[in-house]
Amino acid sequence: MSIELLYILILIIPLITAVGVLLCHKKPNVRETVTIIGGISLLFVVANLALTYDFKEPVTLTLLEPFAGLSLALRLEPLGLVFALVAGFLWPVTSLYAIGYMRAHHEQNQTRFYTAFAISIFATMAIALSANLLTLFLAYEMLTLFTLPLVTHAGTDAARRAGWTYLGILMTTSIGFLLLAIIWTWSLTGTLEFTSGGILAGKAEPAILGGLLVLFVFGTGKAALMPFHRWLPAAMVAPTPVSSLLHAVAVVKAGVFTIMKVSVYIFGIDLISQLDSAYWLSMLAGFTIISASIIAMNKDNLKARLAYSTISQLSYIILAAMLGVASGVMAGSLHIAMHAFAKITLFFCVGAILVSAHKTKVSELDGIGRTMPITMLAFLLASLSIVGLPPLGGSWSKWLLLQATMDAHNMVLLMVLLISSLFNMFYLVGIPLRAFFAKPVDPNYSRGIKEAPTFSLIAILITTAGCLVLFFLVNPAWNLVEQILP
Amino acid sequence: MIHLPVLIVVTPLLAGAISVLLNSRKGAWFITLLTSLFCFYASINLMQMVQETDVLSYTLGGWAAPLGIELRIDALSALMLLILTGSALLVSIYALKSVEKEIPEQNQVLFYTALLMVLAGLIGISVTGDAFNVFVFLEISSLSTYALISLGRDRRALHASYQYLMMGTIGATFILIGIGFMYVMTGTLNMQDLSQRLPAVADTNAIRAAFAFITIGAGIKAAMLPLHQWLPNAYTYSPSVVSTFLAATATKVAVYVMIRFELSLFGAEFSLLQMPFDNILLGLGTVGVLGGSIYAVYQSNVKRMLAYSSIAQIGYILLAIGLASESGFTAALLHIFNHSLIKGTLFMALGLIYFRFASTELSVMSGIGKTMPLTMAAFLIGGLSLIGVPGTAGFVSKWYLVTALLDASLWPLALLILLASVLTLIYIGKVIEVAYFRPVTEGRIRQKVPQTMIVALWIFALSNIYFGLNSDISFGISSLAVNQLIGVTP
Numbered sequence A: 001m002s003i004e005l006l007y008i009l010i011l012i013i014p015l016i017t018a019v020g021v022l023l024c025h026k027k028p029n030v031r032e033t034v035t036i037i038g039g040i041s042l043l044f045v046v047a048n049l050a051l052t053y054d055f056k057e058p059v060t061l062t063l064l065e066p067f068a069g070l071s072l073a074l075r076l077e078p079l080g081l082v083f084a085l086v087a088g089f090l091w092p093v094t095s096l097y098a099i100g101y102m103r104a105h106h107e108q109n110q111t112r113f114y115t116a117f118a119i120s121i122f123a124t125m126a127i128a129l130s131a132n133l134l135t136l137f138l139a140y141e142m143l144t145l146f147t148l149p150l151v152t153h154a155g156t157d158a159a160r161r162a163g164w165t166y167l168g169i170l171m172t173t174s175i176g177f178l179l180l181a182i183i184w185t186w187s188l189t190g191t192l193e194f195t196s197g198g199i200l201a202g203k204a205e206p207a208i209l210g211g212l213l214v215l216f217v218f219g220t221g222k223a224a225l226m227p228f229h230r231w232l233p234a235a236m237v238a239p240t241p242v243s244s245l246l247h248a249v250a251v252v253k254a255g256v257f258t259i260m261k262v263s264v265y266i267f268g269i270d271l272i273s274q275l276d277s278a279y280w281l282s283m284l285a286g287f288t289i290i291s292a293s294i295i296a297m298n299k300d301n302l303k304a305r306l307a308y309s310t311i312s313q314l315s316y317i318i319l320a321a322m323l324g325v326a327s328g329v330m331a332g333s334l335h336i337a338m339h340a341f342a343k344i345t346l347f348f349c350v351g352a353i354l355v356s357a358h359k360t361k362v363s364e365l366d367g368i369g370r371t372m373p374i375t376m377l378a379f380l381l382a383s384l385s386i387v388g389l390p391p392l393g394g395s396w397s398k399w400l401l402l403q404a405t406m407d408a409h410n411m412v413l414l415m416v417l418l419i420s421s422l423f424n425m426f427y428l429v430g431i432p433l434r435a436f437f438a439k440p441v442d443p444n445y446s447r448g449i450k451e452a453p454t455f456s457l458i459a460i461l462i463t464t465a466g467c468l469v470l471f472f473l474v475n476p477a478w479n480l481v482e483q484i485l486p
Numbered sequence B: 001m002i003h004l005p006v007l008i009v010v011t012p013l014l015a016g017a018i019s020v021l022l023n024s025r026k027g028a029w030f031i032t033l034l035t036s037l038f039c040f041y042a043s044i045n046l047m048q049m050v051q052e053t054d055v056l057s058y059t060l061g062g063w064a065a066p067l068g069i070e071l072r073i074d075a076l077s078a079l080m081l082l083i084l085t086g087s088a089l090l091v092s093i094y095a096l097k098s099v100e101k102e103i104p105e106q107n108q109v110l111f112y113t114a115l116l117m118v119l120a121g122l123i124g125i126s127v128t129g130d131a132f133n134v135f136v137f138l139e140i141s142s143l144s145t146y147a148l149i150s151l152g153r154d155r156r157a158l159h160a161s162y163q164y165l166m167m168g169t170i171g172a173t174f175i176l177i178g179i180g181f182m183y184v185m186t187g188t189l190n191m192q193d194l195s196q197r198l199p200a201v202a203d204t205n206a207i208r209a210a211f212a213f214i215t216i217g218a219g220i221k222a223a224m225l226p227l228h229q230w231l232p233n234a235y236t237y238s239p240s241v242v243s244t245f246l247a248a249t250a251t252k253v254a255v256y257v258m259i260r261f262e263l264s265l266f267g268a269e270f271s272l273l274q275m276p277f278d279n280i281l282l283g284l285g286t287v288g289v290l291g292g293s294i295y296a297v298y299q300s301n302v303k304r305m306l307a308y309s310s311i312a313q314i315g316y317i318l319l320a321i322g323l324a325s326e327s328g329f330t331a332a333l334l335h336i337f338n339h340s341l342i343k344g345t346l347f348m349a350l351g352l353i354y355f356r357f358a359s360t361e362l363s364v365m366s367g368i369g370k371t372m373p374l375t376m377a378a379f380l381i382g383g384l385s386l387i388g389v390p391g392t393a394g395f396v397s398k399w400y401l402v403t404a405l406l407d408a409s410l411w412p413l414a415l416l417i418l419l420a421s422v423l424t425l426i427y428i429g430k431v432i433e434v435a436y437f438r439p440v441t442e443g444r445i446r447q448k449v450p451q452t453m454i455v456a457l458w459i460f461a462l463s464n465i466y467f468g469l470n471s472d473i474s475f476g477i478s479s480l481a482v483n484q485l486i487g488v489t490p
Helices: A003-023 A028-052 A078-104 A110-129 A133-151 A157-189 A206-219 A231-237 A240-267 A269-274 A276-297 A302-322 A326-357 A373-387 A394-407 A411-437 A454-472 A475-482 B004-022 B025-053 B075-102 B105-127 B131-150 B156-186 B191-201 B205-221 B230-237 B240-266 B268-274 B277-297 B302-322 B326-357 B373-387 B393-407 B411-437 B451-469 B472-488
Strands: A060-067 A070-075 B056-059 B070-073
Touching (some): A028 A110, A060 B393, A133 A157, A133 A240, A157 B411, A302 A326, A326 A373, A326 A475, B070 B105, B075 B472, B156 B240, B230 B302, B240 B326, B277 B302, B277 B411, B302 B411, B326 B373
Antiparallel strands (some): B056 B070
């Protein structure tokens, strides 16, 4: 199969899946099968691409030329492949989880849900494969619009208000800042193509380039850098499968992916290391890490706690990009994968707890390990991955990130990362420990094992295994992220 | 073929006369359809001819200028013709059922006649090479427009029409006074001659006054803030067909008059640099953008909301002209084209809603995402285009506009313009929310809406996407027009 064909398949498969889901509206089992088949085929194609693609001979597929000199095009490079693999693997897994969850929870509008999921994955893949800023921006905006029905799924007043917050923050930042930055880049350089080493070096005064970087980073609202982070906790009103895939994987990773891609392929790491504003942005990321952790510690609602934990973890990646060193790029890219697996596991567990035990608060979870041992064990392992302890995958990215702060001679950020790990231990690992070792608050817990719905449990096991596998078999991932910067 | 320039003007005029004589409702519609079809065909041909030979010149009756009337079609005129005739064609298809529903039977023949007169007038303005001729056609189209607006079902339509009549007549009279001054100082009414003779007398108060009168007059017709007062009422209370056609064409033709007089006649140097018109346009354009968008957010009648939105969009166009650069002019012309597609879609969708509910209040639209899915989907596309989401024609305009602003190092203004898009997001978002996320007010029956109206609507909607993904044609014509305009100045 030619590379161009693989590109097209990666985009078309989610779309066909969406159409299939719509057509099978009346037959839920067939509908769910369509989703799973779509997810597995997509994963197959992405894996095929990963195995056959030679990064030394990049292949570009131009789709359309809407403007003179600017095209919508696809081109794979290592960072994009990381993102595509993560999203491609986790879509079928989340679909599996969603089947268990949506049915056990008797959710309405399931067809709309699965359809919107599929087209959101289409937008995500387009972001991962984008060859230039115009394609990225188009896919980025599509992702915001396609995920909106998922955020407002519940249809309640709270859901609608959350939808407005979501749409408002993301579109204001993307139209006001990101689009401005993109057009400005075009007027400075005459191109928008992602190029190794960046395209902006020497094209304008450092002050202007610094301002441009600020516009790009603030313009990427999906990366939830403070103060544009409010949409993330607001979006927690969505059903848990939505929170897990979109807000642990697709939407937020699209945000940090954009920042990483812009840093490496538009600015270039060398330019970043010279810009003052990169330093200040990394400090802002550090501030976000610490303050989001502190807020997380004070949240009793499980999903809210995980939301702020996500904000904190995303800033790890932003920090990594803003350090301007090669190890930072590797660390941030690796963390995209590690955090995705760990966070999705955590969200899966939280959803399982909601559906099986009907609990939403941390304070209600004492002793629940007796009723849901597998779920809480998974929770424990995923939390350890976030903290960054072996033998979980997160340890690799944490280690590399610490290395990167030292390479950039930034002791303050080194301390920030270490303190943050401590905070993570407290507000994440504490939960499963209390679940297993504390006395049950709710006497109902002692009545035997009532685990998550079967499909959801399988999904949880898969992603937890992923966290472990990513530790032991990290070499392929490591080699991949090493190739980002030649 | 050689006579196309005059045929494109005369055909609607004759068709109007025939339809009134025929006195048949179906016949009047059919004549309108045929006429707009022919005019569209003619405008495409003219566009192709212009691309080969730069400018087409045609003398009426064989009497040479400057005594005779000359028709001059350059790329800018051809662009206006495309917009006018394309909109007219789609509106004609749409009108069959819409007029049946909204206009009383005894007035329908007169409606179609007046519509043809408006078309004739607007086409005439775009193709004429004689300054006084502009005034004549302007009055033909304006008087017919006042009549059309007054045919709206709402009682306030009469008042709206009267308001527009007052302001529009003042505008047209100002233009006439300006033309008069120019004639006195140069002795000719032919545009080519004027452009050659004006520089010699440019430094006189008479010419400066002429410039001011013409600009203000055109500004009134174009709804340039603060001369925009007539537009909200006129668009809101007129029949759907009328508001669609006006929104897509009328104000743009007024902007065309402004551009033609300023750039072709007075010359860019005089208009934009000697008279400080560039700053005035920048200022008024920005205020228009912000004011129009802010007003739109607070409207509960969606038609009125879109009317204020049109004021904002005209603001964008004037802003782009005020940049006084090649990229600025190109962006302006591009947006003239794209905006007619956007507003055509939006107003046609509203017309379908009015068809079913006899109201365009936001409250009526609750849940129609389910009961009128095709209509709302088209509205959504138009709305996304208005916001400027990539993949739509509106994005193309926004792109070029922001690029032009950045080229002129006006990046705070660029930021302001982009933030105005967020305002657009708010008011379009309100409609989308009510349509898709509120419960249906009446039964979940999918009522039949006329297919002709849906077809016309969707042609408009899809062209938004087509020209959003492939801007070769629209950008190409705009660049050609700008090259001719700036090159024309002596």
